[in-house]
Amino acid sequence: MAEIVVEETRIIEDPRGDGNRLWGFITFWGLHAWVLAYCVVMLSAFFIQFVMGEFPCPLCMLQRYGMILATLGALFVIMQARRGELTTARYAQGLGMGLIGVLAGAAVSVRQIELHILPGDPGYGAPFLRLHLYTWAFVTFAIVMIYIGVMLMLMPRGIPQAPAAGSAAWRISTAIIWLFIGVIAANVIAIIFLEGFAPVLPDDPAGYTLIDQLTGR
């Protein structure tokens, strides 16, 4: 019994020991994969919006909010790790933010799936790989939920460890972080054009309200 207590104490006090470096590396880049994946998802949504001409409905935008809220949890952990300030408690806080964010996004996805669940309903927008985008959004939220569950099971061994400052890996990490911030900024601009001077999005958008308002159409 006494040996078990000593072993547990050693792990908690020395989460950055040699045995944990691999896990720290995996979880640090796992968080980047999370951030990058949602950047790709939202950039794909922009492609569908601007190139294919499908305007996002309010529920679509709320799913983007859920993705960003969740990914801010990952960003929070990454930045703490890069500064060498990450503790088990802060890691848990970031994962908690991520979990609540994906739960909020999943609730919106489920609502939109249910809106189009009746037989014969064509759904909103064109399907991609046989599923509509809101269904894919739910799939991504479920994947992140599972990811967070696994990360919590790995604690405290899997506390992310950042690479050396200035290294190539550090610069890749910085680039992914700024890509995410850029994607949020692009969403801000897009939503301003979609909403115009209205406080909320139109229920069934058919164009850019701001342009219509400024040109008097």
Added chain:
Amino acid sequence: MILLLVLALLVWRGANRGVVIALWAVGLVATIGLFRYHVTSTLDLSF
């Protein structure tokens, strides 16, 4: 969405942890509020 952008920049700049979590919670509540605003009808489903 502007709040989320500000929040991301604050996280990047290493702002106080309490401020970050509090603003994140405000963003979450705003998202839930918008969801409630846009969900105006009950679903006509029967299983």
